Amino acid sequence: MTSLAPKPDKHKKAKALKPGSIRPAKELCSECGLCDTYYVHYVKEACAFINQQISELEEQIHGQSRNLDNPNDLYFGVHQDMMAARKKQPIEGAQWTGIVSSIACEMLTQGIVEGVVCVQNTKEDRFQPMPVIARTPAEVLAAKVNKPTLSPNLSVLEEIEKSGLKRLLVIGVGCQIQALRAVEKKLGLEKLYVLGTPCVDNVSRAGLQKFLDTTSKSPSTVVYYEFMQDFQVHFKHEDGSIEKVPFFGLNTKELKDVFAPSCMSCFDYVNSLADLVVGYMGAPFGWQWIVVRNDTGQEMLDLVKNQIDTQPVTSSGDRKAAVQQSIPAYDKAVTLPMWAAKMMGVVIEKIGPKGLEYARFSIDSHFTRNYLYVKRNHPEKLENHVPDYAKKIVSQYKLPKA
Ligand code: FAD
Ligand code: SF4
Numbered sequence: 001m002t003s004l005a006p007k008p009d010k011h012k013k014a015k016a017l018k019p020g021s022i023r024p025a026k027e028l029c030s031e032c033g034l035c036d037t038y039y040v041h042y043v044k045e046a047c048a049f050i051n052q053q054i055s056e057l058e059e060q061i062h063g064q065s066r067n068l069d070n071p072n073d074l075y076f077g078v079h080q081d082m083m084a085a086r087k088k089q090p091i092e093g094a095q096w097t098g099i100v101s102s103i104a105c106e107m108l109t110q111g112i113v114e115g116v117v118c119v120q121n122t123k124e125d126r127f128q129p130m131p132v133i134a135r136t137p138a139e140v141l142a143a144k145v146n147k148p149t150l151s152p153n154l155s156v157l158e159e160i161e162k163s164g165l166k167r168l169l170v171i172g173v174g175c176q177i178q179a180l181r182a183v184e185k186k187l188g189l190e191k192l193y194v195l196g197t198p199c200v201d202n203v204s205r206a207g208l209q210k211f212l213d214t215t216s217k218s219p220s221t222v223v224y225y226e227f228m229q230d231f232q233v234h235f236k237h238e239d240g241s242i243e244k245v246p247f248f249g250l251n252t253k254e255l256k257d258v259f260a261p262s263c264m265s266c267f268d269y270v271n272s273l274a275d276l277v278v279g280y281m282g283a284p285f286g287w288q289w290i291v292v293r294n295d296t297g298q299e300m301l302d303l304v305k306n307q308i309d310t311q312p313v314t315s316s317g318d319r320k321a322a323v324q325q326s327i328p329a330y331d332k333a334v335t336l337p338m339w340a341a342k343m344m345g346v347v348i349e350k351i352g353p354k355g356l357e358y359a360r361f362s363i364d365s366h367f368t369r370n371y372l373y374v375k376r377n378h379p380e381k382l383e384n385h386v387p388d389y390a391k392k393i394v395s396q397y398k399l400p401k402a
Contacts, residue, residue, distance in 0.1 A: 014041035025049040030175040030262030033152030039183050046182035048175040049262060052385045054272050057181050061273055062294045066389060074389050075360055077272040081292040084283035085310045094144045096288050099278050101144045105137035106303040107169050117170040118143035119151045127208055131156050145224050149205050150260055154179060166190040173199035174268035181273045196274025200366055207258045214254045215245055229285050229358050264373040267390040269363055276300045282313055282359035317353035319361035324397055327368050331400055367393050
């Protein structure tokens with residue numbers, strides 16, 4: 001007699017990898033969380049560091065892959081709208097003005113989703129990520145502000161399937177979202193919404209400590225930090241004070257190995273596969289940068305349109321000379337004396353790239369650095385792992401010989 005019961009999905013028989021064990025992507029693993037679940041079954045296709053497939057997934061999700069001849073597509077990915085925005089009443093303690101948390105709260109309150117995957121921190125450590133499925137706005141708000149560390153957001157995927165959630169919002173960075181998109185159809189959802197942030201230069205918890213210890217005057221009181229458009233790192237401390245350290249004064253020798261190998265080989269800075277992206281780097285200082293990739297993203301943004309002011313994106317300056325000069329400087333781990341670093345920061349801020357041109361500056365600097373990293377450390381991966389758009393961006397610069 002044949003059974004009429006549906007066959008269980010194969011992945012449910014797979015076993016999550018043990019905490020601390022070596023992941024299939026080895027040292028390139030970004031700890032996205034997929035391998036902490038039975039979806040490890042799909043790791044060879046899904047992992048952003050084993051199978052780079054941004055173009056195919058763009059096609060699947062947005063109905064088209066980016067047009068490499070369109071300068072904005074080339075840099076910022078498939079999009080139907082872009083703008084600068086800020087909340088009229090910022091959320092106290094959010095990373096910027098809290099647009100991400102506000103959208104997630106609205107989606108829950110209006111019943112558009114039943115849960116939100118986001119990342120809170122542990123009680124003991126404000127920077128130790130703790131992914132959760134938030135069911136209330138209070139739980140979403142408890143996840144506000146960046147945890148500037150690798151975060152296993154996808155470790156809650158099994159819980160989603162088991163809890164029977166049908167409508168879900170996932171907030172995450174590029175590597176998490178690529179793996180999520182690859183297994184999306186296996187999750188049993190009716191609708192998945194994806195709210196992404198750009199991401200770059202992430203670190204392990206130990207790496208974060210080294211960064212704080214070498215860069216801030218008071219590492220233990222740092223509440224959050226950001227690499228800002230004024231070419232300085234801004235550290236916010238517990239007492240509300242802001243400490244600014246110029247990029248060019250960073251102790252590059254000490255910090256060279258701080259960034260996770262996954263982030264040194266990532267080319268999805270702008271979170272190409274999210275429906276809506278909320279960052280800051282293409283916007284004037286104090287504003288957030290919004291990239292609407294598709295209709296789902298527009299639906300999400302519309303939920304907060306009464307809560308935000310917007311303005312068109314702008315672009316000025318020319319990044320190219322600054323990027324070209326930064327390539328050998330980074331390579332040789334040059335650290336400028338603080339007075340010179342401050343002066344250089346002031347000059348570049350006055351005459352340097354602004355708006356979308358600043359975003360291009362940051363993308364170019366990171367892609368050239370990462371291209372060299374992959375070429376030197378994983379030459380066998382270079383061809384397939386670097387997407388065509390990144391190869392085109394990198395080809396504008398003269399790189400040092402390997
Ligand atoms: P909030 O309302 O404060 O919400 C922040 C959300 O981020 C929360 O929902 C939380 O779940 C989620 N989150 C926090 N930490 C992580 C993590 N480690 N992994 C996944 N999700 C997380 N923008 C740029 O334009 N350029 C950059 O170079 C850049 N680098 C970033 C690096 C990291 C590691 C992260 C997490 C974000 C980065 N961003 C960058 C995005 C930017 O810093 C803000 O997160 C974004 O603008 C949203 O601000 P907000 O006030 O709306 O967020
Ligand atoms: Fe697994 Fe994610 Fe690490 Fe890839 S990055 S090996 S999918 S945990």
